[in-house]
Amino acid sequence: MKEFALIFRLKDLADFQPSPEQMQERMNWLAGIAAQNKLVDKGNTLLPIAGSAKTVKADDVVTDGPYTEIKEFISGYIVVKAETIDEAVAMAKGNPIFKVGGNIEVREVLKRD
């Protein structure tokens, strides 16, 4: 089994606060992965809002938020286990994020230890 990080991206800050229905759908999806015993880490949410997000660049340049240049922002991540990346992709496909124009990046985790 390999491990894959699923990285969630959203386009619109307004989508960051999901409705109760969206929350429930997301929870169903996450628990569905856990029910297959394939959830390695339920991950975390990364706050994109002012005061919680800064980007640090060369020459002591610090900007607010992650979204001055990129149109999308990362909203969170989880780690799953799967035999192949295709299986991880299939898991990602069930996430309700696509309904609000978000996307998911699937990346194999290479452990450093």
Next chain:
Amino acid sequence: MTAVLCRHFGLRHMETAEDIAGDTFLKASEHWAIHGVPDNPTAWLYTVAKNKAKDHIKHLSVVETQVRNQSGAERIRYEEAFEYHEQGIADSQLAMIFAVCNPANANKSQICLALQILCGFSVEEIANAFLTNAETIKKRLQRARSNLRNDNFQIGLLSEAAIVSRLPTVLKTLYLVFNEGYFSKTGDQLVRKELCSEAIRLGLVLTENPLTNTPQVNALMALMCYQSSRLEARTGAGGETVRFDEQDRERWDKALIQRGHQYLINATTGNEISAYHLEAGIAYWHTVASDVNKWPHILQLYNQLILIEYSPIVALNRTFAFAQVYGRENAIGEAEKLCLTGNSHYHTLLGYLYSETDTGKAIAHYEQAIHATRSKRERQVLADLKMRCAAGPE
């Protein structure tokens, strides 16, 4: 009684303590048969035990004096220590619970040991509960005891830190004892009820001490009360299992449900949400007759539970709840993803999910479930389900 005696003898002399307790009850059965039951049976028993213990120590002392001359002080200390007042009994039981529930032992051994030492079950009774022979249980108990001794665990005053670190194991053991009763393979109703009520009794000991009366303990008590409320209703006149949705709700024990509510309220002090909280929450919703939000709530609780810790049975129950909310057809995909092909409950669930839309597949799954289970009673229930399925929609 063994617990009280053990506290003074030390765990190393557990057998001695048990022998004395055993002798005491033997004497009681002889004496009471002739003279009638005394006004205060507990006091009577403890007085006899106390005297027997003293005799034993005197005997030991004599032996020891001959070997080395230092037993006088010991004897005085022992005699002072023998106090069978109620608080003493409760504290001894609590200390004993913490000594017995030791992670040095595997789950099954912990249950056996708890049943023998804390609940006073005989080897035969334990063997009956586990559907195995006395020899196996004897060996298991011997191993468990020697593990305890090797671990050099002390029964005595428990520090707060020790209680905090050991409490999860204690709760797990009570949970296992309860489940052994509630989901036991044995058909013997008496044994099953006794296991459940013993787990609750030990839980009560925990709630009566401020150090161990934690939200988690209360959550576990709530869970056990809710579940126990259905013990009567789920057994039919012929001893057969009555499925949840076919149970006569009038036979649910309302008093136990009320107790469950109280414990659940006590469990919500603080911010902690343990697996016991979630399971108690699910059990609470099962006591509610019908409510539009019932199954969505249960599903959400199962969602949280499976995120805390994976277990096949939680995964399956969660999928059942999913089917109640989103329909059986939509749940088939969720169920098949679980891939628990050797598990009889997995096939039972799929049989249920397919039964409305694809009778052939439903029957095939019920057959696989019958093949996979080792429980005779479960086979009967499954054969019945398969027959109903083949007979067409109700």
